[in-house]
Amino acid sequence: MSEKATETAAAVGLETVALTRSFGGVRAVDEATVTFRDGRINALIGPNGSGKTTFFNCVTGMIKPNSGSVLFRGKEITGRAPHRIARGGIGRSFQLCRIFPRMTVLENLLVAVRTDGLRQLLAPSRDARAIERARGLLVRVGLDHLENAEAGAISYGQQKLLELAGVLMSDPDTIMLDEPAGGVNPSLIGRIGALVRELNAEGKTFLIVEHNMEMVMSLSDHVVVFDRGRPIAEGPPSVVREDPRVLEAYLGV
Amino acid sequence: MPNASDTEERTVEGTAGRSAGGFTPPGWVRNATLVVGAALVLLFPELVPNAYVLSAGVIVACYACTATAWSFMGGFTGYVSLGHAAFFGLGAYGTGLLIRDLSLQPFLAWLLAGLIVLVVTVPVGIAALRVRGASFVIVSISFVLILLLVFQAWEDFTGGANGLNVPRPFADLYRPDHHRIFYYLFVALLAVMLLTWWVIDRSRFGAGLKAVREDEDKAEALGVPTRDYKLAAYLISATFTALAGGLYALWFGDLDPIFQFSILLGAYMVLMALLGGARNLFGPLVGAVVVGTALEYFKLEFGDTQLHLVTTAALLGIVVLFMPDGIIPAAGALLRRLGPRQASIREVTAEELLARNERRAAAGGAGAPEGASRDAPDGASGGAGEPDSESEGGR
Numbered sequence A: 001m002s003e004k005a006t007e008t009a010a011a012v013g014l015e016t017v018a019l020t021r022s023f024g025g026v027r028a029v030d031e032a033t034v035t036f037r038d039g040r041i042n043a044l045i046g047p048n049g050s051g052k053t054t055f056f057n058c059v060t061g062m063i064k065p066n067s068g069s070v071l072f073r074g075k076e077i078t079g080r081a082p083h084r085i086a087r088g089g090i091g092r093s094f095q096l097c098r099i100f101p102r103m104t105v106l107e108n109l110l111v112a113v114r115t116d117g118l119r120q121l122l123a124p125s126r127d128a129r130a131i132e133r134a135r136g137l138l139v140r141v142g143l144d145h146l147e148n149a150e151a152g153a154i155s156y157g158q159q160k161l162l163e164l165a166g167v168l169m170s171d172p173d174t175i176m177l178d179e180p181a182g183g184v185n186p187s188l189i190g191r192i193g194a195l196v197r198e199l200n201a202e203g204k205t206f207l208i209v210e211h212n213m214e215m216v217m218s219l220s221d222h223v224v225v226f227d228r229g230r231p232i233a234e235g236p237p238s239v240v241r242e243d244p245r246v247l248e249a250y251l252g253v
Numbered sequence B: 001m002p003n004a005s006d007t008e009e010r011t012v013e014g015t016a017g018r019s020a021g022g023f024t025p026p027g028w029v030r031n032a033t034l035v036v037g038a039a040l041v042l043l044f045p046e047l048v049p050n051a052y053v054l055s056a057g058v059i060v061a062c063y064a065c066t067a068t069a070w071s072f073m074g075g076f077t078g079y080v081s082l083g084h085a086a087f088f089g090l091g092a093y094g095t096g097l098l099i100r101d102l103s104l105q106p107f108l109a110w111l112l113a114g115l116i117v118l119v120v121t122v123p124v125g126i127a128a129l130r131v132r133g134a135s136f137v138i139v140s141i142s143f144v145l146i147l148l149l150v151f152q153a154w155e156d157f158t159g160g161a162n163g164l165n166v167p168r169p170f171a172d173l174y175r176p177d178h179h180r181i182f183y184y185l186f187v188a189l190l191a192v193m194l195l196t197w198w199v200i201d202r203s204r205f206g207a208g209l210k211a212v213r214e215d216e217d218k219a220e221a222l223g224v225p226t227r228d229y230k231l232a233a234y235l236i237s238a239t240f241t242a243l244a245g246g247l248y249a250l251w252f253g254d255l256d257p258i259f260q261f262s263i264l265l266g267a268y269m270v271l272m273a274l275l276g277g278a279r280n281l282f283g284p285l286v287g288a289v290v291v292g293t294a295l296e297y298f299k300l301e302f303g304d305t306q307l308h309l310v311t312t313a314a315l316l317g318i319v320v321l322f323m324p325d326g327i328i329p330a331a332g333a334l335l336r337r338l339g340p341r342q343a344s345i346r347e348v349t350a351e352e353l354l355a356r357n358e359r360r361a362a363a364g365g366a367g368a369p370e371g372a373s374r375d376a377p378d379g380a381s382g383g384a385g386e387p388d389s390e391s392e393g394g395r
């Protein structure tokens, strides 16, 4: 797929400016300045330990950056509580798939129903509208037959789909996926890819961290390459693939 | 849309759709148990042979209140507080001091003390809930220890080790009638708690709390304001504990910091709730009846030896090791095992899941990009990227 829009046409969605986060002496994210545009399937790639997950965690508020800022559609969101960032429209999955193992598949989705005010808080969790929406999403990811299964008892691949459905349930317009293809079998990778494409066509923006190059190359409109905590190259997948700096970073020449 | 599930997954555990929540007895068994249980509880004062047993019943009812109150925090969110006696003591002393110093009507003093504890718990909760897991346990213990020292040292105000005498609300009643009234007051308080529990359990708030128990960071990432939820649960839990403490003060009439702000009392709450099943509506109540009765029996048989301490410790160990979900789920599992086999339902253990994930990861690793070696899905390096999660709270 080629660039969906020229650099200037698509609105800026997620942005970081000189974002930095160190662990002890390691600068996991090192003055990273990156821009992701709305409406695209963006990919973030880079060798192991190049700071992709740390970047995700800083953007979503799970860890505080040491310096620099995160902006979403021009508004500064640095250091906000994760739930506020999530409610602001940024959903995410985790590299090590995270679900609520002792809840049912359906209950997992009901957690993501948004609640404001005391009356909604005390309203039954299993209300008809929420359940209907959740079932619709389960059909989409192909887990509707497991609605009442305990989430911890379904397969890892199914858990990944469940996590994705949970993120969708919180109704984000930007979806960040940390290695959606990690540890799942090839046919499932195909299904996840198709789903991403479908959702993107419906207007969802994606930012995907992924090591599976086949998936990255076939899926994304725009690729950013990280090395040692900062972007070293970016552009359409076909260009990035040939970039000597990228090959060097990956091969460690 | 692509097909629901690829073939490999279907054959491996497409049928693993075992219903969560475990064993559920038929409706009539449940209802009958409830009716009989409620009747026994209500008729208890009429069935007992003497005032001594009746007073033991009051103590057990008080334990049931504290264990249930504890579970609003420990059960829903999984945050284990060993220092809940702090709220019990504050409720008890608050009630006593308001009566002594402001000459308030006893039950007005009781409600006001509950309100005061609610307010005091806001800053305490904000501070305590900054940490998770074992650290939270330590913070909760230090809070009760601080209060113990303060209430012992500040003799002019609290009476210190000499104790605080709380005038009885019904001065002209005989002892058995006094016990009977307080038995029903504790039962009424318990009923209010159980109703509150039931409302929360099925609410969105409750769903959020249970999500905190399972994976706090994940809940946050889905938009659940976990800090506010935890604080709300903590406040509810503390206030109910304080109300139980206040009733105790009015009933017993004599307070001593050593007994009111005691870690042992907090440990009893944990033991009772966990033994009965802190995630179950009636679990803490069942646990309190079992443990409370045992404690009273030990006291009667062996007097003031340390035997009950040893037994408590042993019980706590057994429960934590072998029945982490409590008696009710354990009994349910036993019934399920004894009952008809459901061949199609197969549980996948954590080890199996792990082994399978590793197999998948190994298979996936083959397709990794140019030389970028990948081991387990999250393995050694990547996992460090996620903030430490201990939302299981010491369990």
Ligand SMILES: Nc1ncnc2c1ncn2[C@@H]1O[C@H](COP(=O)(O)OP(=O)(O)OP(=O)(O)O)[C@@H](O)[C@H]1O
Pocket (backbone or CB within 6 Å): A023, A026, A027, A028, A046, A047, A048, A049, A050, A051, A052, A053, A054, A055, A095, B381, B382, B383, B384, B385, B386, B387
């Ligand atoms: N919580 C942490 N404590 C200490 N060091 C950390 C922590 N999280 C990440 N690091 C370090 O920061 C660097 C970047 O790690 P990060 O997980 O962000 O990389 P990544 O690009 O996601 O790697 P992978 O592709 O393996 O998932 C690594 O050197 C890692 O060891």
Ligand SMILES: [Mg+2]
Pocket (backbone or CB within 6 Å): A052, A053, A054, A095, A178, B382, B385
């Ligand atoms: Mg990572």
